[in-house]
Amino acid sequence: MLLLLYMQALIDTDLELAAQLLTDGKCVAIPTETVYGLAANALDRNAASQIFKIKNRPEFDPLIVHVDSMRSAMKWVTEFPENAELLARRFWPGPLTLVLPKRKEIPYEVTSGLDTVGIRVPQHDLTLQLLEMLNFPLAAPSANPFGYVSPTSADHVFDQLREKIPYILDGGESYVGIESTIVGFEDGIPVVYRKGAVTEEMIREICGDVKTATHSTSNPKAPGMLTSHYSPHADVEIITRFVRSIRDNEGYIAWKELPKGMEVKNKFILSPEGDLFEAARRLYAGLRLLDRKGLVRIFIEQVPEEGIGASINDRIRRSAAEK
Numbered sequence: 001m002l003l004l005l006y007m008q009a010l011i012d013t014d015l016e017l018a019a020q021l022l023t024d025g026k027c028v029a030i031p032t033e034t035v036y037g038l039a040a041n042a043l044d045r046n047a048a049s050q051i052f053k054i055k056n057r058p059e060f061d062p063l064i065v066h067v068d069s070m071r072s073a074m075k076w077v078t079e080f081p082e083n084a085e086l087l088a089r090r091f092w093p094g095p096l097t098l099v100l101p102k103r104k105e106i107p108y109e110v111t112s113g114l115d116t117v118g119i120r121v122p123q124h125d126l127t128l129q130l131l132e133m134l135n136f137p138l139a140a141p142s143a144n145p146f147g148y149v150s151p152t153s154a155d156h157v158f159d160q161l162r163e164k165i166p167y168i169l170d171g172g173e174s175y176v177g178i179e180s181t182i183v184g185f186e187d188g189i190p191v192v193y194r195k196g197a198v199t200e201e202m203i204r205e206i207c208g209d210v211k212t213a214t215h216s217t218s219n220p221k222a223p224g225m226l227t228s229h230y231s232p233h234a235d236v237e238i239i240t241r242f243v244r245s246i247r248d249n250e251g252y253i254a255w256k257e258l259p260k261g262m263e264v265k266n267k268f269i270l271s272p273e274g275d276l277f278e279a280a281r282r283l284y285a286g287l288r289l290l291d292r293k294g295l296v297r298i299f300i301e302q303v304p305e306e307g308i309g310a311s312i313n314d315r316i317r318r319s320a321a322e323k
C-alpha cells in the first residue's frame with residue numbers, strides 16, 4: 001500500500017472534520033493527557049497498517065486502543081479480571097493502559113499478532129468528545145517516528161509528520177507528559193510492563209500486589225520496554241559525575257538548577273520548583289528543544305527516584321541507551 005503525502009497537516013480543533021477523516025480510513029493526530037497519538041480506526045486493518053507506515057514502526061510493536069469509557073472497553077475484550085476492573089474504576093479516564101484478551105473484532109494488525117489488546121480511556125476533553133462521536137475505537141501509538149521522543153504538543157507532531165497526515169487535532173500541551181503506565185495480568189495479579197504516572201505504589205494500594213516485568217530487547221511484551229527508545233538525534237549522556245564545562249555544540253538538562261558556576265549556552269531546567277509532575281510534563285519538550293539545535297550531545301540529570309520520578313528516570317535511561 002502506498003503512503004499518501006499531503007501538502008501540510010492542518011492544525012485545528014474541528015471535531016467534525018477529524019471524525020470525518022477517521023471515518024474515511026485516514027490517520028489523524030489526537031491530543032491525550034500523556035502524549036499525542038497517531039490515531040486510526042482500530043477495527044479497520046488497512047487504516048491501522050497506515051499507522052505503521054507513517055511512523056516507520058516495526059510490525060512487532062502493537063498499538064494501544066483508545067475508547068471513551070469502561071463500558072466501551074468491555075466491548076473489545078473477552079475478560080476483565082477483578083483487579084483490572086478495580087484499576088479501571090480508579091484511574092480511567094487517565095494514564096493507564098490495561099492489556100487484556102482481545103475480541104476477534106480487533107484485528108491482528110493492531111495487536112501485532114497478539115491475542116491481547118492494550119486499551120485505555122484517555123483523559124482529554126477533545127479526544128473523549130471525538131471518541132463519543134465515532135462508532136469505532138481508535139488505535140493510536142505516540143505520534144512520532146519510531147524510537148524518537150514522543151510529542152506533547154501539536155507543534156511537536158507537525159515538526160515530524162506534517163506531510164504524512166492531513167490533520168492534527170490541537171488540544172494544547174499534554175499535562176502528564178510521559179506515556180501511560182502499561183499493566184497486564186498474570187493469574188489476576190497486575191504486572192507493570194511500562195512505568196508511567198500511575199505508579200506501582202498506587203497499583204499496590206488498590207490491588208494489594210503488583211509485579212514488575214523484567215526488561216527484554218527481543219520480542220518485548222511492551223516495546224516501550226526496548227532499551228533504546230524515546231531518544232533524540234543527539235547522543236544523550238546521563239550525568240554521573242561533576243561536569244566542568246559544556247561546549248557550545250552540547251546541551252545540559254538539569255533537574256532543578258544548573259551546577260554552581262556552570263556556564264552553558266544550551267540549557268533546559270526540568271522544574272525550578274523541584275516538582276516531579278512539572279518535570280514529567282516538560283521532559284520531552286526539553287529534549288526536543290535542544291535536539292532542534294543540532295547538538296552532538298545532551299547531558300541530562302536524573303530526578304529523585306520517587307513516585308513518578310522513577311518513570312521519568314526510566315525514560316531518561318532509555319533516551320540515553322546505546323542505539
Ligand code: TXA
Pocket residue numbers: 032034035036037038061062063064097099100111114116117118122140141142143178179180182193221222223224225
Ligand atoms: O500514553 C500512551 O500510552 C500513548 C497515548 C497516545 O495513548 N500511546 C503510546 O503508544 O505510548 P506507543 O505505541 O508509543 O506505545 C504503546 C506500547 C507499546 O510499547 C506496545 O508494545 C504496548 O504499548 N502494547 C500495546 N499493546 C500491547 C499488548 N497487547 N501487550 C503488550 N504490550 C502492548
Ligand code: MG
Pocket residue numbers: 141142150
Ligand atoms: Mg511510542
